[in-house]
Amino acid sequence: MLQIILLLLPAVVSDQWSVRYPPSICAARGSNVTINCTFTYPPENDIKQVLWCSMRLNKGKCHYQPYVYDSEANNSQSFQYIGDKTSDCSLLISNINQAHSAEYRFRFITNKEIVRWTGDPGVNISVHDLRVSMCRSRENGSTIPGDSLILSCTLNCSGKLAEVQWFKNGDPIQQSEPVLTFSRITAKDSGNYSCSLRNFKTTLSEEFTIYIEDVAGSPMVLIIVVSLFSLVFITTAVMLIRMQLQSSLIKLKSSLIVIVTSKK
Numbered sequence: 001m002l003q004i005i006l007l008l009l010p011a012v013v014s015d016q017w018s019v020r021y022p023p024s025i026c027a028a029r030g031s032n033v034t035i036n037c038t039f040t041y042p043p044e045n046d047i048k049q050v051l052w053c054s055m056r057l058n059k060g061k062c063h064y065q066p067y068v069y070d071s072e073a074n075n076s077q078s079f080q081y082i083g084d085k086t087s088d089c090s091l092l093i094s095n096i097n098q099a100h101s102a103e104y105r106f107r108f109i110t111n112k113e114i115v116r117w118t119g120d121p122g123v124n125i126s127v128h129d130l131r132v133s134m135c136r137s138r139e140n141g142s143t144i145p146g147d148s149l150i151l152s153c154t155l156n157c158s159g160k161l162a163e164v165q166w167f168k169n170g171d172p173i174q175q176s177e178p179v180l181t182f183s184r185i186t187a188k189d190s191g192n193y194s195c196s197l198r199n200f201k202t203t204l205s206e207e208f209t210i211y212i213e214d215v216a217g218s219p220m221v222l223i224i225v226v227s228l229f230s231l232v233f234i235t236t237a238v239m240l241i242r243m244q245l246q247s248s249l250i251k252l253k254s255s256l257i258v259i260v261t262s263k264k
Contacts, residue, residue: 016040016042017040017041017042018040019037019038019039019117019118019119020037020038020039021037021119021122021123022036022037022123023123024123024126025124025125025126026126026128026155026156026158027096027125027127028127028128028129028155028197029096029097029098029128029130029203030096030196030197030204031200031202032092032093032094032095032096032200033092033093033096034082034090034091034092034093035091035092035093035104035123035125037083037088037089037090037091037106037119037123038087038088038089039089039106039108039119041117045110045111045112045115046085046110046111047085047086047108048110049070049071049072049109050069050081050083050106050107051067051107051109052067052069052079052104052106053066053067053068053104053107054068054100054103054104055102055103055105055122056101056103061107061120062107068104069081071085077094078094078096078100079092079094080092080094089106091104096125096127098127098128102124103121103122103123104122104124104125105118105119105120105121105122128155128156128157129205130153130154130155130164130195130203130204131153131205132151132154132193132194132195132205132207133151133152133208134149134150134151134152134208134210135149135150135152136148136150137149142213143185143212144213145184145185145187145214146184146185147185148183148185149181149182149185149210150179150180150181151182151193152178152179153166153179153205160178163177164176164177164195164196164198165196165199165201166193166194166195167204168192168193169191169192176198185210185212187213189210191209191210192207192209192210193207193209193210194206194207
């Protein structure tokens with residue numbers, strides 16, 4: 001009976017029965033995502049049960065299990081209902097990952113057996129890894145001291161990231177902008193760089209390695225190598241001379257013994 005009424009009175013129904021979602025959500029792996037959601041229904045109804053389903057696991061109007069959240073069942077710790085049973089249907093997804101990428105729909109059941117509603121279509125969530133990309137002034141060849149270089153913390157979404165946390169060799173850097181600029185890079189800037197969302201270490205990107213050769217220090221290294229080579233050469237020569245002297249002394253002793261024996 002309800003389905004017939006919905007077909008006959010679409011305008012009225014759209015005002016009284018509705019679920020409103022935010023636009024599509026793009027999230028960084030490891031972050032917490034809130035789906036802000038509201039719903040309406042005729043005042044003569046009371047909400048008995050609220051449900052959230054993932055269209056990666058469910059289908060259609062989410063009439064049947066599985067649900068990522070069910071107010072009458074035990075739920076995964078990753079999904080927390082932070083709404084109510086009157087008008088707020090917001091859902092919190094903690095430590096989100098790529099497996100959570102899907103369309104999500106809210107469904108509610110009233111105290112009247114036949115009165116149920118699913119907000120269709122739902123809200124789409126896509127999850128991506130943060131990554132570090134580089135842009136430099138020198139188009140070809142190696143980056144050398146004095147070149148300018150820019151590292152960017154990016155997410156495969158439209159729009160710009162807000163505050164981020166940069167790391168060098170695992171240690172935090174005092175920089176909250178998603179762009180890290182080196183106007184004149186030096187060998188001291190060499191290292192492994194990564195980034196995460198501010199206050200979310202779980203969103204940490206893979207490391208991006210920068211190696212800047214210390215041109216000024218190269219002759220010193222060469223001198224050290226040459227000196228070590230010379231030391232080895234001299235040591236070897238001394239050992240050979242000592243061995244030759246010992247051999248000569250042995251021969252000399254043998255000659256003296258022969259001479260003394262002859263005189264006797």
